[in-house]
Amino acid sequence: MRREKMKMKKIEDISARQVTFSKRRQGLFKKARELSTLCDAEVAAIVxxxxxxxxxxxxxxxxxxxxKFSMQLDKEQHSADFQRENNNGVEHLNSGIDEKMKRLRLIMSMYLHQWGxxxxxxxxxxLEAILKRVTARKIQTLCQRFAYFSSNRTFF
Known part of the structure; x- marks a missing residue:
């Protein structure tokens, strides 16, 4: 006799739902036990x-x-906060550069036609020298932040 594939929807019959829950829970715990044994993993399942x-x-x-799970969540939250902070720092650097470039363009447009x-x-x-210094500073800042992020990232 062949089993029929179950459709993924709520089982309406209460007793059938309870039987399915019990069997699937036992199957889930069996798989967790097997994963733990075969892979020497620490496994927890809560239903x-x-x-x-x-x-x-x-x-x-x-x-x-x-x-351990809670500590890992805290580390991931810290890493996410740090990454968000870094992204804000880079955006701030870029916006500062953009603002200074706008002011420089305005000044140059006023005086440019007078120069030989x-x-x-x-x-x-x-301007080329300034651009090189700005680019180098930006790369240096990003590398420092990346090095900090990499050194503070730990895994289980």
Whole structure:
């Protein structure tokens, strides 16, 4: 006899739903046990029944596993906050550069037509030097922030 594939929708018959819950819960815990045994992993599974009862499986002390899980969540939150802070810092650097470029363009447009070729060449050289310094500073800042992020990232 062949099993029929179940459609993924709520089972309307209450007793059939309870039987399915019980069998699938047992199957889930069996898979968790197998994963723990085969891969030497620490596994915890927590299931709340429709009646509100808690069922759990843990390959070791569940408090230890939950504590590791909680610490990892805290680290990921810290990393996400740091990444968001870095992105804001880079955006701030870019907006500062954009603002200074706008002011420089305004000043240059006012005086540019009065300058001769030698003055324009000097200005071009100065602008190239400034651009190199700004780019180097931006890269240095990004590298420092990336190094900090990388050194503070730990995994289980």
């Amino acid at each position: 709340v029944s429709p009646a509100g009862r808690l069922h759990n499986y843990a390959s070791s002390e569940i408090e230890d596993i939950l504590s 070729i030698e003055e324009l060449q000097q200005l071009e050289m100065m």
